[in-house]
Amino acid sequence: MTRQIYRDPGAGAIEFGKQYVIGHKEFDLLSMSRLLDGDLHDPTDKRVKRCDYCGYFWRDDSLRNTRKTCSEECKRGIRTLQRRQQRADQELLNPNPKPKKRTLMDDYVYWLEYPYWGDEYSMLKVGWKYEVPHKASTIDYIEAKNELYGEGNRVKPKRVIDYHGDNRDDF
Structure with a gap:
């Protein structure tokens, strides 16, 4: 099993986590790890998925259930990582660019x-x-x-x- 990388949670992940935290008097570290592992929500719900950027669970409210990130900040972060990867690949393919x-x-x-x-x-x-x-x-x-x-x-x-x-x- 691969280890999940967590970044700062996006707005969708925070909203999703609030429904399990607010109203419960005892929300300890064990409950937090169960939330991160996905044990607290219904596993058959197809709209609950992991954000591609921050790694937290969130509920997709889009019409066709095709979004990959929980918020615009995470979407921007994904695009930043993609641009960084493209620049690194371009540098590997073309190490000596044209002179200025x-x-x-x-x-x-x-x-x-x-x-x-x-x-x-x-x-x-x-x-x-x-x-x-x-x-x-x-x-x-x-x-x-x-x-x-x-x-x-x-x-x-x-x-x-x-x-x-x-x-x-x-x-």
């Missing part, structure tokens, strides 16, 4: 105190996206629009400032 394709950002050394580009071509190809070169007239145009619209892209209200040419208004 070199990108232009690989020439940028950012982790030092003074970051630098290792290749001028990469610097020009990548850097233009962040530091766009403009002519002086274009920069003046952008500044004028920023003054007119401000940060929120709305025209600032025009304010009339009374000024008579002398310091009459200063008090």
Whole structure:
């Protein structure tokens, strides 16, 4: 007989176990082992089965009685184990994957105190996206629009400032 591996019980297993625990004054370790062995429930009930992930008994309430896990957490755990197994199998079948394709950002050394580009071509190809070169007239145009619209892209209200040419208004 194979030994059953138990993980944290899912919601379905907890609900199933509650019906045997709640209301009984003496539920000791012997009763717990009988519950885990499947001696407390009706063995002819086809809807009571073991969860494929956590290993506890639970009652399948699905229409066709085809679920394999007692809860969504256990279903997620099964899929995680399957993905882990698939990755391990893939690593065994293909131990040396293709080398990573070199990108232009690989020439940028950012982790030092003074970051630098290792290749001028990469610097020009990548850097233009962040530091766009403009002519002086274009920069003046952008500044004028920023003054007119401000940060929120709305025209600032025009304010009339009374000024008579002398310091009459200063008090």
